[in-house]
Amino acid sequence: MVEKVVLLFNEVLDKRFEHEGEETVKIFSKHITKMIAQSYKDSPKELSFVLKETIAQSIALEIENNKDTMVDSLYPIMGSMVSKYVSQAITELMQNINTKIDDGLSIDTYKRKIKSKMTGVSEMELLIKEGGKAIISSLFVIQKESGLLIAEAQLQDKEVQDPHMVASMASAIKDFINDWVNQHETQDEVQILSYGASTLYIESAGSVYIVAFLDKDPEYELRSKINAFFASIVSEYAPFFRTFEGDDSAKEIEKISAKMQKYLALQQCKIKPHKKQNYAKYFGYGLLCLYLIYLGYRGIIFYKESSLESKVMEQTGQQVSVHYENNHIILEGHVSTISQLNQIEAITAQEEKYPIYNYLSVSQKYLIDTEIKRLHTKLRLLSKASKIKDKELIAQNKILSTRLEDTNNIINKIKNNLLLETYSFEQKRDKIKMKIASSLEKVFEESPFYKVTYQSLGFQDLNLFLAGHSKYNMKAMKVLQNNFEKYMEVLEAYSPYIERIVIEGHSDSRGEEAENIILSKKRALKVRSALLQTKIIKMYNMQSLLEIEVFGSQDIIKENGVENPNASRRIEIRFELKNNEVLEKLNKIIK
Amino acid sequence: MIRKKILLLGDFSVGKTSLVRRYIDGAFDDKYLTTIGVKIAKKYFDIEGVDYELIIWDIEGSTPSKKIALGYYKGASGAICVADITRKETLEGLKEHQKIFLNENPKGKVVIAYNKSDLLSEAEKSKISLDSNTFFTSAKDDSGVEEVFLRLMRQMIV
Numbered sequence: 001m002v003e004k005v006v007l008l009f010n011e012v013l014d015k016r017f018e019h020e021g022e023e024t025v026k027i028f029s030k031h032i033t034k035m036i037a038q039s040y041k042d043s044p045k046e047l048s049f050v051l052k053e054t055i056a057q058s059i060a061l062e063i064e065n066n067k068d069t070m071v072d073s074l075y076p077i078m079g080s081m082v083s084k085y086v087s088q089a090i091t092e093l094m095q096n097i098n099t100k101i102d103d104g105l106s107i108d109t110y111k112r113k114i115k116s117k118m119t120g121v122s123e124m125e126l127l128i129k130e131g132g133k134a135i136i137s138s139l140f141v142i143q144k145e146s147g148l149l150i151a152e153a154q155l156q157d158k159e160v161q162d163p164h165m166v167a168s169m170a171s172a173i174k175d176f177i178n179d180w181v182n183q184h185e186t187q188d189e190v191q192i193l194s195y196g197a198s199t200l201y202i203e204s205a206g207s208v209y210i211v212a213f214l215d216k217d218p219e220y221e222l223r224s225k226i227n228a229f230f231a232s233i234v235s236e237y238a239p240f241f242r243t244f245e246g247d248d249s250a251k252e253i254e255k256i257s258a259k260m261q262k263y264l265a266l267q268q269c270k271i272k273p274h275k276k277q278n279y280a281k282y283f284g285y286g287l288l289c290l291y292l293i294y295l296g297y298r299g300i301i302f303y304k305e306s307s308l309e310s311k312v313m314e315q316t317g318q319q320v321s322v323h324y325e326n327n328h329i330i331l332e333g334h335v336s337t338i339s340q341l342n343q344i345e346a347i348t349a350q351e352e353k354y355p356i357y358n359y360l361s362v363s364q365k366y367l368i369d370t371e372i373k374r375l376h377t378k379l380r381l382l383s384k385a386s387k388i389k390d391k392e393l394i395a396q397n398k399i400l401s402t403r404l405e406d407t408n409n410i411i412n413k414i415k416n417n418l419l420l421e422t423y424s425f426e427q428k429r430d431k432i433k434m435k436i437a438s439s440l441e442k443v444f445e446e447s448p449f450y451k452v453t454y455q456s457l458g459f460q461d462l463n464l465f466l467a468g469h470s471k472y473n474m475k476a477m478k479v480l481q482n483n484f485e486k487y488m489e490v491l492e493a494y495s496p497y498i499e500r501i502v503i504e505g506h507s508d509s510r511g512e513e514a515e516n517i518i519l520s521k522k523r524a525l526k527v528r529s530a531l532l533q534t535k536i537i538k539m540y541n542m543q544s545l546l547e548i549e550v551f552g553s554q555d556i557i558k559e560n561g562v563e564n565p566n567a568s569r570r571i572e573i574r575f576e577l578k579n580n581e582v583l584e585k586l587n588k589i590i591k
Numbered sequence: 592m593i594r595k596k597i598l599l600l601g602d603f604s605v606g607k608t609s610l611v612r613r614y615i616d617g618a619f620d621d622k623y624l625t626t627i628g629v630k631i632a633k634k635y636f637d638i639e640g641v642d643y644e645l646i647i648w649d650i651e652g653s654t655p656s657k658k659i660a661l662g663y664y665k666g667a668s669g670a671i672c673v674a675d676i677t678r679k680e681t682l683e684g685l686k687e688h689q690k691i692f693l694n695e696n697p698k699g700k701v702v703i704a705y706n707k708s709d710l711l712s713e714a715e716k717s718k719i720s721l722d723s724n725t726f727f728t729s730a731k732d733d734s735g736v737e738e739v740f741l742r743l744m745r746q747m748i749v
């Protein structure tokens with residue numbers, strides 16, 4: 001009932017506006033501002049929602065017709081933040097976004113273009129009239145603070161060309177508007193930005209904006225669906241979004257992108273049949289034919305492009321892309337040398353008369369890659385070579401070590417032989433020594449002059465010399481000579497083994513040592529000449545065996561710890577067997 | 592790939608847009624087309640094998656009477672504050688730009704470009720002492736431009 005009345009009332013009002021415009025407007029305008037103010041107080045959200053549609057439309061129209069005046073008149077209302085520059089700035093940014101939204105090859109766009117040509121209705125209008133639901137072509141997650149794009153998903157034939165730039169631009173626009181909104185304490189956040197053929201639906205959540213790129217304003221139903229989807233992403237990844245620092249290698253990004261991509265794909269599945277209906281309704285077969293002709297035209301160009309590309313490939317081995325665009329040829333891609341860059345341009349110039357835009361670049365990455373490859377092979381060769389060297393070294397090492405072993409064996413053998421020889425010789429010598437010792441013992445029996453331990457004669461109690469003198473006592477000398485003859489009689493039997501007979505001269509420790517040495521030498525020499533006179537020496541010609549050794553006071557004789565100078569002043573006689581020294585030398589070598 | 596937002600700040604007509612143009616397109620124009628709002632560009636580069644992309648926000652020149660939306664400053668990792676070496680007041684403005692920037696981005700890095708250095712003689716330049724984060728630049732003669740951007744990147748990476 002109430003509804004019907006309201007409707008009726010509205011109708012009446014509408015009629016009155018039409019026919020008696022001025023009068024009614026006068027009456028209404030008195031109250032309308034009050035009404036608006038009141039309802040703004042009561043429920044600002046609703047009001048803004050109701051007014052948005054009408055106001056936005058009228059403003060847009062007004063701006064279109066009378067840009068500068070409009071902006072100027074808005075200027076005082078919007079405050080210092082909004083100047084005519086501002087609207088221009090936003091326009092520019094939006095324009096940029098539009099050019100970056102690639103609609104160049106989208107089938108929808110061509111349909112629209114053809115239809116527009118045929119019917120004379122502007123593309124824009126067609127776009128608005130085209131029924132059906134809005135389609136989301138891209139989803140962006142943008143970090144609020146920095147405007148950096150965190151993740152994106154796009155429909156294949158409607159890709160935004162440079163998503164990172166567009167993300168920053170969108171966030172710049174949003175930044176600016178929010179700034180203005182804050183200054184004017186309006187509660188509504190701007191959510192929809194439209195310009196030309198693109199609409200951005202922006203939802204702000206925590207540290208990110210999530211932006212949906214659509215072909216028209218989304219309806220309420222779609223908006224709430226989008227919001228629910230956004231909410232699911234934000235609640236799952238909020239901590240990641242907060243800590244994002246521009247690094248796009250994070251694995252979360254892939255997951256988010258995949259999720260959004262799936263969302264986009266699902267939407268397309270639902271919408272397709274609907275689109276087909278529209279297609280049939282609006283264009284029919286004629287359009288299809290035109291479209292096919294167009295495709296044919298594209299086909300020829302495509303053929304030309306690909307034949308040029310393969311020619312370049314043939315002649316230079318480089319994969320580059322060639323495009324025909326507005327009577328230009330565009331060369332794009334990476335080549336490895338600058339000369340190739342020029343060569344490719346020359347090849348293209350031979351084939352086509354169109355001006356060439358050469359956007360080929362020598363890829364640094366490529367250069368570095370080849371350099372790395374080169375180094376790798378070099379390294380491989382080097383390591384191969386070094387392996388060979390290693391093998392050689394190991395082999396040589398083996399040979400050397402076997403040789404070393406051999407030598408060691410030989411040395412050991414020699415050593416053993418020597419040891420054996422020495423051993424047997426020493427055994428022999430010891431036997432002789434023992435024989436001599438036992439014979440001497442028998443001969444000298446109890447004699448006080450024979451020293452059993454050293455097999456030597458010692459004449460310390462003979463008083464042969466007076467202290468300080470080298471003149472000897474004749475009697476004592478006789479005793480010495482007799483004993484010596486007995487000693488030599490034994491030794492003579494072993495003469496081949498005797499190296500020498502040593503006459504040792506000793507003094508006491510009194511006086512200067514130098515004089516003691518001289519004195520003991522004189523005494524030894526005197527004794528030697530006396531002994532040379534003995535019969536036995538003469539008989540067997542053993543003169544050369546007699547040698548002297550001089551000790552001075554080195555070897556004095558002590559009794560109860562006190563020197564007995566008479567005993568110290570003495571002559572001692574001993575024998576030495578042959579080869580003592582030789583043996584010692586050998587021993588040294590072996591050690 | 593690691594992306595970073597950086598800003599070009601400075602009074603109007605000091606050459607912010609020209610520096611970006613020189614850096615990205617390698618070109619220069621004598622005409623003055625004031626930037627409205629913000630112009631966004633990007634530049635790829637790699638340092639020691641890591642890929643980076645700078646998202647460069649070339650912001651309209653500000654003056655005390657025309658302040659910039661703070662939103663532009665947010666979330667930037669670095670800024671190049673530009674002055675026109677032939678206009679004293681733009682040099683004095685540098686401090687203010689730095690202050691606002693660091694206020695919004697306490698961890699942000701700042702380098703300074705004394706632009707239009709081609710208009711000074713060598714003798715005049717030698718009178719001005721520079722610290723390690725300040726550079727003479729000329730978008731016209733292409734001197735110091737790469738260096739100032741590179742310095743900022745290196746600062747941001749450490």
Ligand SMILES: Nc1nc2c(ncn2[C@@H]2O[C@H](COP(=O)(O)OP(=O)(O)OP(=O)(O)O)[C@@H](O)[C@H]2O)c(=O)[nH]1
Pocket residue numbers: 601602603604605606607608609610620621622623624625626627650651652653706707708709710728729730731732
């Ligand atoms: N001689 C000289 N002129 C320069 C140099 N850089 C910029 N200009 C000129 O200075 C003028 C201003 O340059 P812009 O780059 O537009 O300055 P801007 O800082 O972007 O200005 P706004 O966008 O208005 O803030 C232009 O006429 C440039 O040609 C330079 O290095 N040397």
Ligand SMILES: [Mg+2]
Pocket residue numbers: 607608609624625626649650651652
């Ligand atoms: Mg500028």
